[in-house]
Amino acid sequence: MRFSRVLIPTVKETPSETQVISHTLMIRSGLIRQLSAGIYTWLPIGLRVLRKVENIVREEMDAAGAQEVLMPAVQPSELWRESGRWDFYGKELLRITDRHNRAFCFGPTHEEVIADLVRREVRSYKELPANFYQIQTKFRDEIRPRFGVMRGREFLMKDAYSFNLDQESLDESYQSMFDAYVKIFERCGLRFRPVEADTGTIGGAASHEFHVLAESGEDTIVSCSDCSYAANLEKAVSGAAQGGESLDASTIPEMARTETPGQKSIDDVVAYLKIPVEKTIKTLVAVDGEGEWTLLLLRGDHELNEAKARVLLGDGFRIPTPEEVAEKVGPVGSLGPVGSELTVLADEMLEKSNGFVCGANEEGWHLTNVCWDRDLPRPRFVDVRNVTVGEPCAHCGSGTLAMDRGIEVGHVFKLGDKYSRAMNVTVLGPDGRETVPEMGCYGIGVSRVVAAAIEQNHDDNGIVWPLAIAPFSVEILLLNPKDANASGIAETLYSDLNSRGIETILDDRDERMGVKFKDADLLGAPLRVLVGGRSLKEGVLELQTRKGGKAERVPPQEIVAELEQRLAALR
RNA sequence: CGGGGUGUAGCGCAGCCUGGUAGCGCAUCGGCUUUGGGAGCCGAGGGUCGGAGGUUCGAAUCCUCUCGCCCCGACCA
Numbered sequence: 047m048r049f050s051r052v053l054i055p056t057v058k059e060t061p062s063e064t065q066v067i068s069h070t071l072m073i074r075s076g077l078i079r080q081l082s083a084g085i086y087t088w089l090p091i092g093l094r095v096l097r098k099v100e101n102i103v104r105e106e107m108d109a110a111g112a113q114e115v116l117m118p119a120v121q122p123s124e125l126w127r128e129s130g131r132w133d134f135y136g137k138e139l140l141r142i143t144d145r146h147n148r149a150f151c152f153g154p155t156h157e158e159v160i161a162d163l164v165r166r167e168v169r170s171y172k173e174l175p176a177n178f179y180q181i182q183t184k185f186r187d188e189i190r191p192r193f194g195v196m197r198g199r200e201f202l203m204k205d206a207y208s209f210n211l212d213q214e215s216l217d218e219s220y221q222s223m224f225d226a227y228v229k230i231f232e233r234c235g236l237r238f239r240p241v242e243a244d245t246g247t248i249g250g251a252a253s254h255e256f257h258v259l260a261e262s263g264e265d266t267i268v269s270c271s272d273c274s275y276a277a278n279l280e281k282a283v284s285g286a287a288q289g290g291e292s293l294d295a296s297t298i299p300e301m302a303r304t305e306t307p308g309q310k311s312i313d314d315v316v317a318y319l320k321i322p323v324e325k326t327i328k329t330l331v332a333v334d335g336e337g338e339w340t341l342l343l344l345r346g347d348h349e350l351n352e353a354k355a356r357v358l359l360g361d362g363f364r365i366p367t368p369e370e371v372a373e374k375v376g377p378v379g380s381l382g383p384v385g386s387e388l389t390v391l392a393d394e395m396l397e398k399s400n401g402f403v404c405g406a407n408e409e410g411w412h413l414t415n416v417c418w419d420r421d422l423p424r425p426r427f428v429d430v431r432n433v434t435v436g437e438p439c440a441h442c443g444s445g446t447l448a449m450d451r452g453i454e455v456g457h458v459f460k461l462g463d464k465y466s467r468a469m470n471v472t473v474l475g476p477d478g479r480e481t482v483p484e485m486g487c488y489g490i491g492v493s494r495v496v497a498a499a500i501e502q503n504h505d506d507n508g509i510v511w512p513l514a515i516a517p518f519s520v521e522i523l524l525l526n527p528k529d530a531n532a533s534g535i536a537e538t539l540y541s542d543l544n545s546r547g548i549e550t551i552l553d554d555r556d557e558r559m560g561v562k563f564k565d566a567d568l569l570g571a572p573l574r575v576l577v578g579g580r581s582l583k584e585g586v587l588e589l590q591t592r593k594g595g596k597a598e599r600v601p602p603q604e605i606v607a608e609l610e611q612r613l614a615a616l617r
Numbered sequence: 618c619g620g621g622g623u624g625u626a627g628c629g630c631a632g633c634c635u636g637g638u639a640g641c642g643c644a645u646c647g648g649c650u651u652u653g654g655g656a657g658c659c660g661a662g663g664g665u666c667g668g669a670g671g672u673u674c675g676a677a678u679c680c681u682c683u684c685g686c687c688c689c690g691a692c693c694a
Contacts, residue, residue: 059628063686083686155694186692190691494694525652557655560654
């Protein structure tokens, strides 16, 4: 590719609208341009990278035995009504009406469409297991798109759906997708980690997410220092509540009312009463899926995990506003479980301790030395909090938990028969009876992978692409295209590399050298060859690796072999 | 959807408070010089001041409405 013949609109300044480095660099290096909030055009160089990722995904999906299809982006509302998601999916589903006033949506995912296909076309268990995938543009009307293509509304996704006769077969498909994902992200040259995940609103049994490790990641992932345990914070458990002795109420003085004027937050109360924060109970109010009001108790220094709360209280679960709480329950800032008529759920970390401080349900008053059984009925103890750094691992017992930030680039689910049953998918089993297949679904955010790769592979001057997804393996910098000798050498090298299948961009623009260097740094091709200037006067070219290598002098007749050797080393 | 910010030349911004007919840097075009890390000088072109309405002799500036974009909270590849 010739630089002069391609639209590569690099920009010098940092754009004001970008928050993360990948977004900044994708704009600056001319990979993408925004059309509307969360909607981007991929320019020629950006598209090359996107295609690289896409092809790696395709190769590994094919190798894992999945079959590629391409489903419609626009889907009729009828299918979504069948699965029950037309009403359930909410505003994120972009709804469209056609000229006949029929309702459609722009597909955010394709469970319904694939289920419809399979129920029509697959009759026998002999055709299972089957795994269909596509690489396609999705649209989710995100509440707040941000970070460029990292969280766009329109994005490129690989989604796959497996159909299996039984649980065991689903387990196999799931594992084979899991393994394929590991290969895909390894091939992309990314540092990543698979973690146990919350199944969220999609539902289903087991689920893992694949996270690219990066400071700017929107998710927090928890992992054990000793064993292989790793999970999304939404799902992560710790061993902190296990073991230890229960604290007996008989050693604790009587419960007492204490005046705490104006002390509303846990911090306030801890400072005012001069007590350890571990002795406080935070009382939260939640409304469960049925509309029932519930008290959630947490140790003062712990945070509510809303994903866990959702599992416990049902999908319609919500946290009411302070105004609602004040009206229906009591004084916000002085709430407590003692004497409450609401159902009480307490975090398991409170189970073995005793003698707490909690709100007295009276403005400006707290209770001290509150004990289970003695002062209030022992509630149901559950895990509803976020684990914290340094807690013991629940799985191996020896390690401690650490936290990292991650960008979710892949997600695998065991869906079970939720959709296949709702959509009436059946095949005839070996026993001649109709059977509802088990489904799995497996997604990769292809466009997000590009952004995640940049988050992990850049320096102050621009992108430093891993070879596998670089738009070009080699960039030839022709310093002065008007110099016939230099130009001839560069052109020869360019065609030699092309004929060997080495993807090359030739910067043949009539630009100053500084401009070419800066643009080459931004674009981030792994190898760079300089043709012209001082070195060519001495009859040599300069070879440089993007990743901080010093320039080496190589004679023109040796450059191709040298480049091939370097590329082999980068693979 | 709540809360906040912003919209002026292709890009980044000043001007707005205190109304008087639009400016700076970069980019673009032409010329000369320069040529190992985003050149220098000279000259030129380019703006419905997001849109609509209003106040006023006069509006980028004040008022009302509206739209886009960005940021902070719930969703997700």
